[in-house]
Amino acid sequence: KYYGQTGERDELEIPEADVGIISGGIRNEKEKHVANEMRKKCGTLIALGSCACYGGIPALANMFPIEALYQKVYRDSKTTDSADTPTDNLPPLLDRVYAIDEVVDVDVRIPGCPTNPDLIVTALTGLLEGKPFELPERSVCDECPLKREKKASGGEIKRMLESVEFKQGVPWDHTRCFMEQGYLCLGPVTLAGCGSKEGNGNGVTVPRCIKGYMPCRGCFGPIRKGANPMVDMMGAISSIGLDAKQVEDRRALLNRYVGAHNRLRPLPARPKKGS
Template sequence: MKIIKVAQEWLGACSGCEIAMLNMGEKFFDLLKKIEMVHMPLLFDHKTFDEFQDAEIEISIVSGCVISEEHLHLLKKIREKSQKLCALGTCATHGGIPSLLNSWSTDAALKEIFSSNSKKDHLTFPNKDLSGFLDRVYALDEFVEVDILLPGCPPRPSLIREFLSKLIKGDFPSLPNKSVCDTCPTLRFGKGRKGIIKRAMENPEYDPNEPIEKMHCFLEQGYLCMGPVTLAGCAFYDAPPCIKARTPCRGCYGPVYSDGNQMLEMMNALASVGIEWKTIIDRRSLLRFSGAHGLLRPYPGSK
């Protein structure tokens, strides 16, 4: 049996995607019979792809966004050496949570992060070069060709396993263009009740003793649920986990179509249930997982 060489690298990432890989549990060991993991900073001593000098890699799995020259250098090197490149997690596919930074210029964001009203010296803005930040947060496919997109924050371990199994067999797995709403069992009547978005401090109406199928759709109750414009990667075998936990979808798998714009699509979805989109206090938050690709831009006047 041919053993496939697999490398995994993280760029601007929180390590949640790697933990999701490990959360495959014992099933990860089954995969390890068919692959050789040649690089994975979470597990190995060589911490970056630069320290790892090997020949051609069959499959590379890269998590995290691109925000620095170092990320870009690593990404290009990985692309050069890999037959197939899989973007793992919504940071890698759409910028993810870090791309909220795109609401400001990099300089303004860094000043905000490092400056403080505190008198303590070590909390002031560093006067040394902060190692080559790019002008904004990018998804991987803005710089290199990406063969497989596996969004999710993080993707479900069962989904990672399914994708890896298919990749090992030589396939190019992808998710069907279904929305979270397409997989949601809640009751829908086709119209919002109040015409406005409610603040999340109020509780939606549902009876905890009743099954989820008897609960009225969050969006139609007036709560911001991103289900209509979010890819249903979390809900292949069961109802969407957040909805099951009686919480609106936050949009963590990114748009239904990889080149979609969740903000525009959500405005249409709100109109279709009679909710006035202007009642959303911060419309930019609709792009909280998908602000790369130039979708989230600095506030006017942000320098």
């Protein structure tokens, strides 16, 4: 094991601190060791970002056994020279990607990909003032200023190869809800908190993806602990007349940022026809 900026140390040395911040999930033994040492040395431990809170994009790998990942990355990839899996001076992989709170106790969670800087300031200021930091259990849709006509859109789910309908430079409530336009927006099942009051919103809070005229991707994770975004989203899709079966690779897309906590795991192999 090698530690330090240039691998000049053979032991992990973490000084005691009032506050420690970990970004990124836990995929290998070294990262697990670092998280445990951080927990021992820090009075308050913060999980920063979607990877730390929910596993993030890397946790999509939880859908596959480790050997299948090795095969895909090091042997079958057309852009990689076929070779044996490297092992020299590399920490062993864990069985899956873990969120920080699956390995150690976490005091503060600040999700987001990327995290809203205002939330970091609020959380750290709250620690100094002795105030707890908690995000309210409301959805992106609860904060979204787009106009909802509450009419079923029907038809096929649109891909983002074609732009949503919007008028730039006018108040946000002049643009129709992206879900009602037929796009897959994860706002109904995603925790609010990414938004800001910048742009042409006349002081209203605008979620970050919406501000870029894009549907919500779900990076802030589920609205409440124990919620299942995939199941809830299937209901939201059906409620406006869209067919959830049109969503390709539903497991991955609807759990894109939240694959830790056993939300994503390998499925048992299907029996072959005729067997």
